[in-house]
Every structure is written in C-alpha cells, then in structure tokens.
Amino acid sequence: MKFRIDRIALMVAAGLVPALGHATNGYLSHGYGMKSKAMAGVGIALPQDAMAAATNPAGMAFVGNRMDVGLDVFMPARDSTISGNGAGLNGRYDGDGRDKFFMPDFGYNRMVNPNLAIGVSVYGNGGMNTTYEKSPFSAFGVTGTTGVDLTQLFISPSVAYRIAPDHAVGIALNLAHQRFSAYGLQPFGMMSSDPTKLTNKGEDASSGWGVRIGWVGRMSDMVTLGATYQTKTKMGRFSDYAGLFPDQGDFDIPANYGVGIAVKATPKLTIAADVQQIDYSGIASVGGTGASAMPLGARGGPGFGWRDMTVYKLGASYAMNDALTLRGGLSTGRQPIPSNEVFFNILAPGVVETHLTLGATWQLGGGKEVSVAYMHAFEKTVSGPLPMMMGGGSADLRMHQNTLGVAFGWRF
Numbered sequence: 001m002k003f004r005i006d007r008i009a010l011m012v013a014a015g016l017v018p019a020l021g022h023a024t025n026g027y028l029s030h031g032y033g034m035k036s037k038a039m040a041g042v043g044i045a046l047p048q049d050a051m052a053a054a055t056n057p058a059g060m061a062f063v064g065n066r067m068d069v070g071l072d073v074f075m076p077a078r079d080s081t082i083s084g085n086g087a088g089l090n091g092r093y094d095g096d097g098r099d100k101f102f103m104p105d106f107g108y109n110r111m112v113n114p115n116l117a118i119g120v121s122v123y124g125n126g127g128m129n130t131t132y133e134k135s136p137f138s139a140f141g142v143t144g145t146t147g148v149d150l151t152q153l154f155i156s157p158s159v160a161y162r163i164a165p166d167h168a169v170g171i172a173l174n175l176a177h178q179r180f181s182a183y184g185l186q187p188f189g190m191m192s193s194d195p196t197k198l199t200n201k202g203e204d205a206s207s208g209w210g211v212r213i214g215w216v217g218r219m220s221d222m223v224t225l226g227a228t229y230q231t232k233t234k235m236g237r238f239s240d241y242a243g244l245f246p247d248q249g250d251f252d253i254p255a256n257y258g259v260g261i262a263v264k265a266t267p268k269l270t271i272a273a274d275v276q277q278i279d280y281s282g283i284a285s286v287g288g289t290g291a292s293a294m295p296l297g298a299r300g301g302p303g304f305g306w307r308d309m310t311v312y313k314l315g316a317s318y319a320m321n322d323a324l325t326l327r328g329g330l331s332t333g334r335q336p337i338p339s340n341e342v343f344f345n346i347l348a349p350g351v352v353e354t355h356l357t358l359g360a361t362w363q364l365g366g367g368k369e370v371s372v373a374y375m376h377a378f379e380k381t382v383s384g385p386l387p388m389m390m391g392g393g394s395a396d397l398r399m400h401q402n403t404l405g406v407a408f409g410w411r412f
Contacts, residue, residue: 024377024401025311026280026336026350027150028126028256030357031055033107034070034407038359038373039315040329042272044260045216045226046315049371049409050107053121053158056214056228056260057170060109060117061160070407072103072373076129078399080136080346087391088139095349097131097145105407115162117170120155125176125253127151128348136346137187146184148347149203152253153177156212166218174210176233176253179203182244182347187390193297194243201240208235210253222264229257232282243297246284254286255279268320274313280306280336290344304348305341309333315357327359327373339384342395349397352377367411377401 024030031041033051043052047059050068078095109119128150135146153176160170185199192198210233216226233253242248258276265271281287288303295301315329332354337345345351359373379400386393 024352024355024375025276025331025333026126026278026306026309027128027348028278029124030331030355030375030377032121032123033068033105034359034371034373034405035317035327035361037072037375037403037405038327038329038357038371039272039317040313040331040355040357041311042260042262042274042313042315042329044214044228044258044274045224046260046262046270046272047216049407050109050119051105051121051123052109053107053119053156053160053170053172053212054123054154056216056226057156057158057172057212058160058168058214058216058226058228060119060158060170061115061162061168062216063109063117064411065111066107066109066409066411068105068107068407068409070105070371070405072105072403072405074101074103074401074403075099076101076399076401078130078349078397080349080398081396082136082386082393084393085386085391086393089136089386089391090393091136093132093134093136093346095130095132095147097133097147098129101129103405117160118158119160120157121172122153122155125152125154128350130347130349132184135184137184140187142184142186144184146347148180148182150180151178168216170214172212174212174230174233175207176209176235177205177207178235178251178253179205180238180241180251182241185244188244188296191296191302192243193295193301197239197241197243197249198296199244204238204240206236206238206251208233208252210234224262226260226262227258229255231255232279245297246288246301246303247299248297251285252283254283268318270317272315276311276313278309278311281308290341302344304344305338306336307338309336323363325361327357327361329357331355331357335380335382337382337397339382342382342384342397343386343390345397346395349382349399351380351382351397351399352401353380354378369409371407371409373403373405375401375403
C-alpha cells in the first residue's frame with residue numbers, strides 16, 4: 001500500500017511541474033499550503049500538512065504520513081495613473097489584461113521511522129504579472145500590449161529528523177525553475193546595453209537551486225518555537241533578456257528567513273505568529289536602483305529598486321468539533337517599492353501590504369480532509385516622480401488582490 005501511495009505522489013508532483021505561481025509579499029507568496037494560507041501564512045512553528053517544508057522543513061517531522069494537493073485561484077487588480085507628464089503619457093492605465101492565475105501545490109511526507117521524515121513539496125514560490133492592453137508608453141510609439149510575466153516553481157525534497165522527542169531539524173533542497181517574458185518595452189531601447197535582447201523575445205526560462213534549513217521545538221505543552229533560513233537561490237540567466245536585467249539577464253531569487261511561535265491557548269484554540277525577512281536588495285535585478293548610470297543589462301545596471309521587506313503574520317485556528325476547524329489571520333509589512341522608484345515599477349507594482357485571511361478544514365473520515373482558504377490584500381497606492389528624460393510628472397501605482405483555494409489532504 002505504501003509503495004502505491006509513493007507512486008501516486010510522484011505522478012502528482014510530475015503533473016504540477018509545468019504550473020507556476022504568482023504572489024503577494026513583494027513577489028513572494030503570503031503562505032504555502034492551504035492551512036497556512038488561511039492563517040496569514042504562519043507556519044514556521046506550526047506545521048499542519050505536507051506543505052510544511054515550503055515554510056520550515058523541520059516541521060515535516062511532526063505532520064506524519066500524509067499527502068496534500070491544492071489549487072489556488074489568484075486574482076490581482078493593478079493599475080497605474082500618470083499625471084503632469086510633458087511627453088504625453090498622462091492617463092490611467094489598467095494592467096489587468098490577464099486577471100486570473102491558477103496556482104497548484106503538492107506535498108508528500110513519509111515517516112521512515114518515528115524520528116525520520118522524508119518528503120517533497122511542489123509549489124509556486126512567487127511571480128509578477130502586468131498586462132497593459134493600452135500601453136503606458138503609447139506616446140513613445142508603442143502600439144501593442146505592454147507588460148511582464150514572471151513565474152517561479154520550487155520542487156523541494158526534504159529530510160527532517162527529531163533530535164529529541166520534542167525537537168526537530170530539517171533541510172530542503174530547493175530545485176527552482178522560472179519563466180519570464182516582456183513586451184512593449186521598446187522605449188527603453190535607448191537605455192539598454194543590448195536593445196535586441198530587451199523586449200518582445202517571447203518566454204525565456206532558467207533553473208537553479210538553493211537550500212532551506214529549519215528547527216522546530218516544543219518548549220512545553222502550550223508553546224512551540226521555530227526558526228528557518230532560505231539561502232539565495234542562484235539561477236541561470238535569462239539570456240533572451242540580457243539587455244534588460246543586470247549582468248546580462250541575471251535574476252536570482254532572494255534569501256529569506258524568519259522565526260515563529262505557536263501557542264495552544266486552549267485545547268481548541270491555537271494562536272501562531274511569524275516574522276519573516278525577505279532580502280530583495282541582495283538581488284541586483286530586483287534591488288538595484290533604477291537611477292543607475294549604467295545601461296540596462298550591464299553589470300551594475302538598473303533594477304526595480306526594491307528594498308528589503310519585513311512581514312509580520314498572526315493567525316489562529318479553532319476546532320469547533322472533531323469534524324470542523326476554523327482559521328483566520330492578518331499579516332502586514334512595509335511594501336518594497338520606494339516612491340522614487342515608481343517608473344520601472346509600473347511593470348511590477350507589488351505594493352500591497354496588509355492581508356486578511358479566512359479558511360476551514362472539514363474531516364471526511366478515513367484520514368481524508370478538505371481545506372479551503374481565502375485571502376484579501378487591501379488596496380495600496382504608491383506615488384512618486386517620473387524621470388525628466390521620460391517627460392517628468394508623477395505616477396501612482398495601485399494594487400489589491402484576492403485568492404480562493406481548496407486542498408485535499410490524505411493521512412495514511
């Protein structure tokens with residue numbers, strides 16, 4: 001029976017490989033796994049399913065034998081307004097030419113013995129999309145659609161080991177694959193080191209790897225602590241966009257790390273909190289300033305100017321009875337785009353800060369369960385000046401988001 005379950009797990013994981021994801025804290029997801037997503041993304045000290053390795057691989061030592069398959073529908077709304085521009089760019093531009101994204105995930109965990117767990121988690125790490133059917137750069141001669149599309153997939157095999165009955169350490173190997181396309185960026189050609197590899201090159205892809213490590217410790221019957229660190233994920237270059245991103249198309253994935261606490265306040269109520277740090281500034285393509293004197297694509301060339309982001313997450317779960325558990329959460333953090341970097345970020349307005357989440361799990365019997373999660377990211381606007389070489393004036397970037405997801409879990 002276990003052999004058959006292992007084969008099913010491998011088949012499901014393989015089927016999810018082509019499906020990538022988009023996200024919310026900058027361009028990283030607010031959480032991984034439907035139970036975590038319903039609690040604002042907490043999970044560093046609260047492993048709940050076989051997606052735990054995406055947040056803290058040590059948690060896999062506490063979730064038992066199980067498999068989880070989920071699907072999220074991500075619905076962002078983003079637009080930009082330009083005013084006071086001397087080059088004819090004034091107007092409000094809708095970036096929602098594509099407004100629904102489907103984000104599957106999959107987790108599998110198996111206890112080799114009471115202390116050792118091996119598993120794999122497959123999930124969309126993050127992404128960003130804008131599709132302006134009316135180009136913000138139409139005054140510069142762009143007649144078609146303008147936008148970008150970035151998607152990232154992680155396949156993360158993991159190992160977790162209980163070094164004591166209530167303490168575990170874990171490690172996950174993050175095998176990453178990402179895809180990118182850009183179109184309608186012809187006006188940036190005068191700023192590029194290679195205008196032939198700047199825009200309208202179709203979809204390019206790159207792969208790479210990194211590592212996530214973690215610890216979970218049950219300090220008492222009430223309190224559990226956790227900590228996790230994910231290295232920068234070194235990726236291959238987007239060679240078709242060597243005239244856009246610094247160092248001829250380099251686009252690594254930022255390091256992130258955090259700590260968490262879970263408190264079993266009553267036999268039915270669990271409250272958990274995480275603090276997560278995302279080091280966007282350590283990635284030249286994302287954190288490099290748009291005011292760089294170097295051309296696009298060159299070493300030290302312009303990036304999106306994102307600053308690091310600290311995210312605070314608070315979630316709760318309440319067991320109404322043996323069959324139904326309710327969840328909710330709230331997260332917030334200063335969005336990563338400074339006001340003086342709005343121009344390039346018309347293409348990537350990842351400005352939302354505060355997320356409200358709700359969800360529930362129903363036990364179906366026989367070790368099977370269904371979980372749902374809803375997330376609303378409240379609208380946020382960031383305003384700032386446009387460069388004089390593009391006609392000056394100012395731009396407002398706006399975004400809000402919703403997601404709705406469902407997952408099936410199976411304990412075996």
